[in-house]
Amino acid sequence: FNGRVIPGQPSTKSGKAYKEFYYSSAQVKVDDMSNVNDVAKQIREMGYNVETNVEYMDSMKKQMAVIQAVLGGIGAISLIVAAIGIANTMMMSITERTKEIGILKVIGTSLGSISGMFLIEALILGILGGIFGLGLSYIAQKVLPIMFENMQVRSIIPAWLAVAGVAFSGVVALIAAILPARRAMRISPNAAIRTE
Numbered sequence: 001f002n003g004r005v006i007p008g009q010p011s012t013k014s015g016k017a018y019k020e021f022y023y024s025s026a027q028v029k030v031d032d033m034s035n036v037n038d039v040a041k042q043i044r045e046m047g048y049n050v051e052t053n054v055e056y057m058d059s060m061k062k063q064m065a066v067i068q069a070v071l072g073g074i075g076a077i078s079l080i081v082a083a084i085g086i087a088n089t090m091m092m093s094i095t096e097r098t099k100e101i102g103i104l105k106v107i108g109t110s111l112g113s114i115s116g117m118f119l120i121e122a123l124i125l126g127i128l129g130g131i132f133g134l135g136l137s138y139i140a141q142k143v144l145p146i147m148f149e150n151m152q153v154r155s156i157i158p159a160w161l162a163v164a165g166v167a168f169s170g171v172v173a174l175i176a177a178i179l180p181a182r183r184a185m186r187i188s189p190n191a192a193i194r195t196e
Contacts, residue, residue, distance in 0.1 A: 028043065083176040086172075086173045090180035091180045098187060111185045115185050118181040121177075126171070129173070
């Protein structure tokens with residue numbers, strides 16, 4: 001390029017190249033991802049600022065970890081509220097069916113069967129709630145990419161996670177119903193039958 005303009009080199013209006021010119025940035029390609037940090041370190045030692053895709057990915061991972069922690073906290077609070085709601089629902093169910101429980105005890109139904117009846121109801125309630133929540137998640141998975149098209153939002157719900165989520169909902173409901181089920185076992189048959 002002796003006397004001619006190098007591609008990308010600033011030039012005068014007449015088309016002649018300036019004697020000196022500077023690049024504001026340069027791209028360096030590395031043969032393997034595992035060598036990126038070493039090459040970046042060497043360039044920094046030469047006195048240049050370096051930005052790598054690896055550093056960008058690490059920064060994104062840290063941001064995602066913070067977002068996951070916040071969402072996990074919200075999920076934990078929701079889980080506690082749901083467990084309290086299930087326990088309250090089962091307590092109300094026992095109060096409304098006190099006479100029925102008394103009749104079951106009088107005819108010889110075992111305490112384990114009475115307790116199991118309420119635990120199974122809670123389990124079904126929890127599984128149905130988990131299925132409903134999973135349905136909302138699948139709807140959100142389809143709607144969010146449309147709403148945030150420019151941000152390239154992408155969500156994937158693996159099959160194992162869907163099954164585990166529904167099962168976990170059932171287990172939480174079962175745990176929440178243990179106290180109401182024990183209360184049902186302690187109800188006096190005579191007092192229960194007289195309940196109006």
